[in-house]
Amino acid sequence: MRCEIRHTTEYRYPVPAWDSFNQVRLHPSQEARQSVRLFHLEVTPEAEVTSRKDYFGAIVHHVHVHEPHRHLVIEAQAIVDTHALPDPGRTPLSTLRAERRRHTEFLVASPRVPAGDWPDIFGVTRPGPDDDLPEFLMSLTTHLYRRFTYDTGATGVRTPLAEFAQHGRGVCQDFTHAMLGITRQLGIPARYVSGYLYSGGEMQGAESTHAWVEALIPGWGWLGYDPTNNCVAREKHIKIGHGREYSDISPVRGTYYGGGKSELDVAVHVYGEQ
Incomplete structure (x- = not known):
């Protein structure tokens, strides 16, 4: 099955925030039951983005927005093929x-x-x-x-x-x-x-x-x-x-200076075809 995913996380701040640092775990895993054909991470405003694997093997993107901002958008897009696997036999x-x-x-x-x-x-x-x-x-x-x-x-x-x-x-x-x-x-x-x-x-x-x-x-x-x-x-x-x-394995978490109490909106859309 082919699945297309769009995951959008938006933060809004009443006053400017700066030095916003976020850990983003949204990259689907590559393993026997699924293949990742595409992954793209887009951040607004402009951000410094690096990546690594965590202790359990998940890909983590580090998103660092240095400049003052009142609106932060992190959007992940992916195309993944999932595969059927045989059922396990009887296992005491x-x-x-x-x-x-x-x-x-x-x-x-x-x-x-x-x-x-x-x-x-x-x-x-x-x-x-x-x-x-x-x-x-x-x-x-x-x-x-x-x-x-x-x-x-x-x-x-x-x-x-x-x-x-x-x-x-x-x-x-x-x-x-x-x-x-x-x-x-x-x-x-x-x-x-x-x-x-x-x-x-x-x-x-x-x-x-x-x-x-x-x-x-x-x-x-x-x-x-x-x-x-x-x-x-x-x-x-x-x-x-x-x-x-x-x-x-929480999807998005982070810290920032200033900003006041943020408002968070998350939208996830998954489209699939056999």
């Missing part, structure tokens, strides 16, 4: 034993996914060592999809996981952090994925960057699960990068 949970030591960073607690008895808190039946891992992960995806309500006004980027568990309403970030808390407590290495979703009006979370989980399937690799939409992440999911949680 016991096969994870040999993998856990190599993937400790995706098993331990982090600030937004703290330690806790999340399987019990979220009402999840614990699997046995002979249970099929992909089947369990899909059932967990379905369980979270049915248990919680997608509501863009219910939470913010700093809402604690325990608060989402209590109120039962949130966005893709919350669904993803909940699934990470459960899988890590069960000894299943799992990571937070940031990306885009081509929904065609069929799925939730396409109005901005989307989030889902990638879990390790021994002998196969990292397979994506989207609890916000109760599905495996396939050709309609376009990955930017992954980390332990949202903070590791």
Whole structure:
């Protein structure tokens, strides 16, 4: 599937800002399930732009606007081809034993996914060592999809996981952090994925960057699960990068001098064709 993406981030300041420095993670990843045909980053006003790869392999652009400005626009455009991959075969949970030591960073607690008895808190039946891992992960995806309500006004980027568990309403970030808390407590290495979703009006979370989980399937690799939409992440999911949680792969964040309290507008458009 070919997807065209346009992601526009606009900041407006009541008084001039200067020395605005932003970390931008909007470049889709290049891997087996997708190929990046084009990526272009445009910044207004004129900016100094450099790039590097972060610890997890995502491409990060550093955008530095030196001069005073009251309006900053960062627009990323990309064309990505996504590819179908074969489904993993039956994989007992016991096969994870040999993998856990190599993937400790995706098993331990982090600030937004703290330690806790999340399987019990979220009402999840614990699997046995002979249970099929992909089947369990899909059932967990379905369980979270049915248990919680997608509501863009219910939470913010700093809402604690325990608060989402209590109120039962949130966005893709919350669904993803909940699934990470459960899988890590069960000894299943799992990571937070940031990306885009081509929904065609069929799925939730396409109005901005989307989030889902990638879990390790021994002998196969990292397979994506989207609890916000109760599905495996396939050709309609376009990955930017992954980390332990949202903070590791947030799309745009930065600092500036002056400016006052900024106003932020984000617009994401994803067009796709088979």
